[in-house]
Amino acid sequence: MAKHTLIAYVEDVPGVLNRVASLFRRRNFNIDSLTVGRTEQPGVSRLTVVVDATEAGARIVEANLYKLVNVLRVDDLTHKPSLFRELGLVKVRVTPETRAQVLQLTEVFRARVVDVDEATLVIEVTGTPEKVGKFELVLQPYGIVEIVRTGAVAMARGHELMSAAPPLVRTDVGADHHTDASGVSMSV
Amino acid sequence: MKLTGAEIIWECLQKEGVDVVFGYPGGAILPTYDAMTKYPKIHHVLVRHEQGATHMADGYARASGKVGVAIATSGPGATNMITGIATAMMDSSPIVCITGQVGSKAIGTDAFQETDVTGVSLPVTKHNYLVTRPGDIARAIREAFYIAKSGRPGPVLVDITKDAQQMTAEFDWEGAAPRLPGYRPSYHAPASEYERAAELINSAKRPLILAGQGILKSGTTDEVLKLAKDAGIPITTTLLGIGVIPASSPLNLGMMGMHGEAWVNQAIQQADLLIALGMRFDDRVTGNLKTYALNAKKIHVDIDPSEINKNVPVDIALIGDLREVLAVIAPQVKKAEHAEWWTTINAMRGDAAVRDIQSLPDNGHLYAAHVINDLWRLTQKRDTIVVTDVGQHQMWEAQYYRHDQPRSLITSGGLGTMGFALPAAIGAKFACPEKDVWVVCGDGGFQMTSCELATAEQEGIKVNVAIINNSFLGMVRQWQEFFYDKRYAATPMTGPDFVKLAEAYRLKGLRCNKRSDVKATVDSTLAAKGTVVIDFVVEKEDTVFPMVPAGADLDKMIRRPKQDVMLESGSDKDWEMPAAPVRPAANGQAKAAVKAPKAAKKPAAAVPSRGPKTTKSNRR
Ligand SMILES: Cc1ncc(C[n+]2csc(CCOP(=O)(O)OP(=O)(O)O)c2C)c(N)n1
Numbered sequence: 089m090a091k092h093t094l095i096a097y098v099e100d101v102p103g104v105l106n107r108v109a110s111l112f113r114r115r116n117f118n119i120d121s122l123t124v125g126r127t128e129q130p131g132v133s134r135l136t137v138v139v140d141a142t143e144a145g146a147r148i149v150e151a152n153l154y155k156l157v158n159v160l161r162v163d164d165l166t167h168k169p170s171l172f173r174e175l176g177l178v179k180v181r182v183t184p185e186t187r188a189q190v191l192q193l194t195e196v197f198r199a200r201v202v203d204v205d206e207a208t209l210v211i212e213v214t215g216t217p218e219k220v221g222k223f224e225l226v227l228q229p230y231g232i233v234e235i236v237r238t239g240a241v242a243m244a245r246g247h248e249l250m251s252a253a254p255p256l257v258r259t260d261v262g263a264d265h266h267t268d269a270s271g272v273s274m275s276v
Numbered sequence: 277m278k279l280t281g282a283e284i285i286w287e288c289l290q291k292e293g294v295d296v297v298f299g300y301p302g303g304a305i306l307p308t309y310d311a312m313t314k315y316p317k318i319h320h321v322l323v324r325h326e327q328g329a330t331h332m333a334d335g336y337a338r339a340s341g342k343v344g345v346a347i348a349t350s351g352p353g354a355t356n357m358i359t360g361i362a363t364a365m366m367d368s369s370p371i372v373c374i375t376g377q378v379g380s381k382a383i384g385t386d387a388f389q390e391t392d393v394t395g396v397s398l399p400v401t402k403h404n405y406l407v408t409r410p411g412d413i414a415r416a417i418r419e420a421f422y423i424a425k426s427g428r429p430g431p432v433l434v435d436i437t438k439d440a441q442q443m444t445a446e447f448d449w450e451g452a453a454p455r456l457p458g459y460r461p462s463y464h465a466p467a468s469e470y471e472r473a474a475e476l477i478n479s480a481k482r483p484l485i486l487a488g489q490g491i492l493k494s495g496t497t498d499e500v501l502k503l504a505k506d507a508g509i510p511i512t513t514t515l516l517g518i519g520v521i522p523a524s525s526p527l528n529l530g531m532m533g534m535h536g537e538a539w540v541n542q543a544i545q546q547a548d549l550l551i552a553l554g555m556r557f558d559d560r561v562t563g564n565l566k567t568y569a570l571n572a573k574k575i576h577v578d579i580d581p582s583e584i585n586k587n588v589p590v591d592i593a594l595i596g597d598l599r600e601v602l603a604v605i606a607p608q609v610k611k612a613e614h615a616e617w618w619t620t621i622n623a624m625r626g627d628a629a630v631r632d633i634q635s636l637p638d639n640g641h642l643y644a645a646h647v648i649n650d651l652w653r654l655t656q657k658r659d660t661i662v663v664t665d666v667g668q669h670q671m672w673e674a675q676y677y678r679h680d681q682p683r684s685l686i687t688s689g690g691l692g693t694m695g696f697a698l699p700a701a702i703g704a705k706f707a708c709p710e711k712d713v714w715v716v717c718g719d720g721g722f723q724m725t726s727c728e729l730a731t732a733e734q735e736g737i738k739v740n741v742a743i744i745n746n747s748f749l750g751m752v753r754q755w756q757e758f759f760y761d762k763r764y765a766a767t768p769m770t771g772p773d774f775v776k777l778a779e780a781y782r783l784k785g786l787r788c789n790k791r792s793d794v795k796a797t798v799d800s801t802l803a804a805k806g807t808v809v810i811d812f813v814v815e816k817e818d819t820v821f822p823m824v825p826a827g828a829d830l831d832k833m834i835r836r837p838k839q840d841v842m843l844e845s846g847s848d849k850d851w852e853m854p855a856a857p858v859r860p861a862a863n864g865q866a867k868a869a870v871k872a873p874k875a876a877k878k879p880a881a882a883v884p885s886r887g888p889k890t891t892k893s894n895r896r
């Protein structure tokens with residue numbers, strides 16, 4: 089199992105998010121994060137989905153996304169040179185003694201303070217999901233009051249266009265996803 | 277031309293070539309029913325339950341290959357359709373369901389009979405629409421038909437608000453052409469994959485074709501048979517593949533899977549190449565995936581890429597329309613005989629060919645297998661469609677009724693929906709009025725949708741209903757017998773007097789409880805004008821053999837225990853299955869074929885007479 093980042097371009101019509109979410113739920117795919125936003129093209133939204141899957145599992149997720157009539161295109165960025173970004177807001181407890189330390193960590197992570205009061209700081213951090221996670225970790229000892237993360241968005245590097253054709257399912261990925269027999273449906 | 281939304285619905289159905297719809301009215305669909313009177317060319321069949329409407333549309337679609345249409349009102353009407361829609365989804369049957377919805381202003385207010393039908397049906401439809409404006413109706417319906425029948429077919433639901441049905445809009449059929457930029461009904465496998473596939477086929481020593489419903493959908497029976505004949509490859513079918521490859525073809529070994537032929541499952545386990553054509557490695561055909569066909573490379577041909585590597589990892593995937601795939605691959609496949617492989621299979625057949633039917637005691641009792649085999653003998657010369665329900669009778673039908681024509685068996689495979697048979701048969705009869713349509717169902721499943729007898733009566737159509745009445749929910753009882761120490765919890769079942777029930781519906785009812793009466797009963801059923809219900813009172817605790825317990829290895833079958841076998845009576849000669857034709861013509865190995873029936877007289881090797889007591893697999 090590994091994290092796979094898929095970009096799905098979908099028609100911006102009512103219910104489309106529901107269709108994607110329903111697919112992941114009923115096929116038992118593990119979503120790590122899912123973000124949606126507009127694109128440069130009117131009427132087209134862009135979803136970034138991070139799933140926990142084997143290589144073969146990721147292909148099945150991809151094929152299933154393509155089965156949704158409103159899905160225009162799917163790109164798997166996992167093995168392509170790509171940029172991954174996430175934004176987090178962390179509200180952390182500070183005392184006169186710890187304030188300087190927290191500010192220093194903020195500096196190190198190139199994060200910035202966006203709100204201050206006598207007992208807390210709200211810090212905005214952007215970067216790869218790993219970096220945001222790390223930042224959360226180092227602030228934990230000070231007492232995190234609240235945290236919100238957007239989930240990852242991603243974009244391939246470079247100027248080459250992604251192929252618009254859906255890749256055909258690869259079959260050279262081995263048997264690493266073999267379903268446990270105990271998972272087989274057992275109803276009459 | 278300005279029309280009301282309701283009129284647009286009928287115009288569209290007419291343009292799509294629909295001649296019959298199955299439906300049930302109600303408040304939210306009333307404008308559409310009112311407009312129906314202006315469209316007499318489309319016949320409306322009033323069902324007795326909306327589930328019946330969807331099964332009828334499904335049966336119509338499966339019998340004809342065209343799109344079936346069902347109509348219902350909002351709320352309970354629509355939710356009643358869900359079972360039928362899910363059934364069509366699992367078996368890739370093209371149906372379009374049109375439902376009324378509360379007025380667009382009332383959506384989200386829990387209005388009377390409001391249900392989020394697009395939400396509820398989302399996971400069991402190929403696609404669905406909520407239409408709130410009359411101007412959007414035509415395109416939604418056109419797209420619905422296109423999506424339902426193209427690619428891997430499936431059900432599409434169009435939910436139309438009452439105000440959209442009432443208001444008017446310009447009806448522009450041309451302008452409503454499908455615009456589906458994200459929809460990919462079909463794919464084309466790259467040439468390199470074809471080369472690799474041909475190489476595998478040409479180098480295989482023990483190849484086997486797994487024939488599924490995709491062959492029916494692509495209409496490639498002849499092409500598959502030719503490939504198999506030229507390359508000397510035996511064929512086995514799935515349940516939904518029955519009839520697609522004629523049972524009488526010497527290349528056809530029979531059905532695979534849980535209740536498949538023992539030698540077929542053994543052949544799968546011994547094969548060095550499986551060529552899966554339009555089938556999806558359902559758990560009912562694979563058994564334990566960890567031990568499934570470990571000796572075999574696998575080539576999977578399917579139109580749906582999401583089926584590849586889903587259950588069984590394959591070596592080569594040829595994604596696309598089977599017709600196209602076969603056209604490309606066939607010329608690359610070399611002629612072969614595989615004489616040794618056929619000899620191996622024939623030897624297994626010799627051992628396993630004791631068909632249950634031959635081992636049943638001829639003690640005057642009526643056995644389901646006899647009824648079904650007799651039915652086949654008595655109807656095989658007529659153009660017959662058999663529609664089965666779900667349970668033991670369904671498996672016996674698959675085993676003992678020999679189907680030589682595609683679309684001559686209609687059954688709920690993927691969802692296993694009890695109550696499917698009678699309404700689906702009514703739908704099939706509307707699709708093929710010139711054919712005989714038989715229902716083979718259990719007393720349990722029949723009681724789920726028996727109300728549709730009234731539909732058959734009102735429509736004046738003839739379907740012949742054979743109830744295999746064992747006073748049990750037989751298949752569940754069988755599981756209890758094997759896996760729950762015969763604790764028959766909630767499986768003994770009573771029913772009405774089915775003869776009187778038929779008569780109450782002004783139909784003919786017959787009862788048969790002796791083997792010697794089967795012929796007369798079937799004859800008088802065929803001679804009768806309208807729908808006939810036959811109560812075949814059969815042995816109560818009979819068992820479907822062989823059986824691969826769910827999740828067990830495919831070749832670990834439970835076989836009929838020795839002590840039940842009473843072959844020596846010798847009175848069953850007439851009822852033997854036809855001598856197994858074993859080899860394709862023109863080979864020197866015909867001996868095995870001649871031998872097989874003899875060997876068949878031996879009882880099946882008695883493997884544990886009971887199933888594993890409790891296995892992990894007993895979890896439901
Ligand atoms: C709607 C539905 N409910 C429950 C089941 C589970 N089930 C499978 S077979 C079966 C028994 C069927 O009994 P009957 O219709 O009498 O046929 P038989 O097996 O006796 O031939 C049941 C309850 C099902 N398949 N479908």
